[in-house]
Ligand SMILES: Nc1nc2c(ncn2[C@@H]2O[C@H](COP(=O)(O)OP(=O)(O)OP(=O)(O)O)[C@@H](O)[C@H]2O)c(=O)[nH]1
């Protein structure tokens with residue numbers, strides 16, 4: 021019964037689509053077989069109502085145009101930018117818009133027809149094809165967008181290319197363009213110093229006036245409209261998704277984010293399987309999918325030849341040592357060859373002759389490996405000699421081995437439990453940097469997002485506990501303060517440019533309206549004086565400085581230029597346009613609060629005789645100019661309620677504990693928190709967050725702008741999740757409470773999406789109470805987040821890092837936390853219940869925070 025009904029339904033459906041098709045063909049033309057239908061031409065249906073859904077073409081929805089795994093793996097592609105711009109009425113002229121209004125849309129690839137995955141097919145049946153996953157037998161591989169906007173000529177050429185096998189057909193080559201250095205590919209105007217945005221495919225460069233016209237709404241990121249659908253130039257792979265200064269000036273942050281996402285994730289920009297040769301064999305799409313979809317895929321894959329050991333998960337470039345450990349047991353590539361990494365040690369791991377460096381590390385890790393040893397290594401690091409059936413240990417288990425590996429840039433598997441303490445002695449007998457030595461010091465790792473206050477806290481610790489700055493450090497500090505002047509200034513100048521452009525745009529649209537009325541004209545004339553205008557001379561300086569900053573060449577000009585330009589710096593800073601810009605500093609690409617403190621004294625600071633005061637040192641960002649790792653050792657006066665408890669019990673004073681404060685700057689954290697592995701033995705992680713960041717905009721490098729508190733949250737999460745700190749207590753310092761107190765009455769806490777549910781219940785008559793309420797709210801947010809990840813309690817303390825006493829109290833609080841942590845492990849007194857170990861208790865004078 022059911023079968024018969026289904027058959028009738030199918031027959032009915034078939035006849036109705038045949039009917040629809042007939043209407044599209046010239047009268048009397050025979051109805052082609054389904055196999056012979058040419059789906060590459062879609063015609064807008066304007067016939068009578070039909071019982072099924074007429075297929076629609078959505079030119080930009082590449083997600084539906086790509087099939088199988090890729091469709092599932094790549095999130096929705098941006099359609100926002102285009103619509104946003106259309107809404108704002110910005111003149112576009114992009115061929116994209118004209119194509120949308122046209123009723124005939126060309127399919128880019130005839131090849132897609134053969135596999136039935138083309139969403140542009142005109143068959144009514146194709147209505148289901150909008151969901152590529154619903155197509156039986158649709159191949160799992162990314163395909164370029166169905167619809168592009170090429171010239172007729174280009175489309176013809178492509179049609180030929182696309183006739184080949186859909187798997188083997190190489191993507192069409194980029195059109196070659198004649199280029200002259202510094203000349204815009206569209207308007208032809210040239211200026212070698214002007215910024216250009218380059219097409220990722222053909223490298224055509226466009227000036228800021230032309231880039232949006234040449235690249236349209238960028239559904240695949242920065243490509244000329246005629247290059248959409250084409251694979252990118254491989255040399256540009258590393259810049260995928262990295263926004264340029266030009267683009268961030270031209271588009272809103274949301275648009276930029278969407279364009280960059282499309283650039284990274286659209287099918288056309290992905291690696292093609294045949295570009296990867298693994299163990300001598302080019303990959304097939306399923307294999308590439310398997311690699312990319314595994315739990316630990318190789319990062320930043322580029323076309324090339326690789327080797328892969330599926331038993332251990334080791335992965336490297338052909339002829340080179342292992343580069344990383346990826347998921348094991350993937351069915352990809354050919355058989356691992358003995359000479360895969362070009363080793364010459366006569367020691368073999370899973371059939372591969374290992375390199376000298378690996379052998380050295382194995383020896384350091386006390387693995388016996390005479391010549392002609394054949395090891396079998398499994399993905400958990402356990403190893404045995406071939407044929408002996410006797411696991412001899414785990415290679416990466418010891419912390420020392422992992423540290424050695426990281427020193428030698430050899431991969432270790434993530435997620436190993438912290439190494440056992442007995443490693444310490446073996447480890448210190450080797451020549452390792454002093455700071456890695458296991459001594460009687462408690463290591464405190466101080467981390468935080470850029471500008472959160474870590475260096476200020478570090479410097480306060482130095483002032484507080486007796487480490488003086490050396491003359492070299494003072495000199496470093498001076499140079500840093502001097503060059504920071506230019507950094508602040510360039511941020512302001514860049515902002516000024518943007519505000520001026522915005523203003524002019526607004527004027528233009530006003531003028532359009534005003535043309536209709538004479539009064540309007542007068543009004544426009546009156547308001548034409550833009551407050552963001554600067555004079556020609558300063559403009560010249562501004563262009564020059566921004567150019568240098570964009571090229572990252574500041575160090576080449578300073579400090580030599582410091583004195584020479586000091587008067588101009590002062591003039592620029594005092595200029596009303598810059599002062600107006602400064603008023604809108606929260607819209608700028610992060611300008612610290614201290615910018616005005618230093619810019620006000622530009623002449624004094626730029627002089628040769630300038631010596632930074634203690635306050636200058638504190639206010640200056642950073643510890644040293646190069647700003648990498650910094651260490652300070654100190655001991656604290658140990659009289660505290662907890663130490664009294666010790667003395668009572670043991671009848672002797674506790675030994676003086678030394679602390680080593682290690683500060684890693686935010687740049688050190690940005691590379692996937694790689695450095696953190698070095699610090700798995702720290703006793704506490706002190707994470708610093710600037711409370712006043714909740715309304716600040718910020719971006720990592722040239723990435724898209726976002727809320728800075730959210731960026732802090734993300735960094736916090738990744739540090740908490742880091743395997744090195746699974747057992748380590750965390751102390752959160754909520755810093756800049758002073759700025760927060762002042763700001764909270766002007767800017768509601770809810771501007772940060774994470775705090776959107778902040779609604780203080782009681783009326784707040786004083787600033788104090790609203791600020792403390794908000795502070796408590798933020799603290800609890802972090803505590804909840806921490807607990808949800810680690811299942812433990814987060815210790816929170818409030819600081820105003822510029823006030824020394826608050827930093828002193830913070831360290832004393834941290835000392836208490838460390839002691840409790842020690843005692844929790846031993847539980848020597850048997851009195852440590854959860855409430856004692858909680859921050860809610862107030863058994864210590866320092867325990868007055870949430
Ligand atoms: N008002 C106020 N300013 C602070 C406070 N803490 C730090 N600052 C200032 O904020 C700026 C940034 O602080 P830093 O200590 O340099 O921040 P950081 O975490 O070291 O950031 P990077 O050096 O970029 O990694 C400096 O100008 C400090 O003077 C605070 O509690 N209140």
Ligand SMILES: [Mg+2]
Nearest residue numbers: 475641642643
């Ligand atoms: Mg700093």
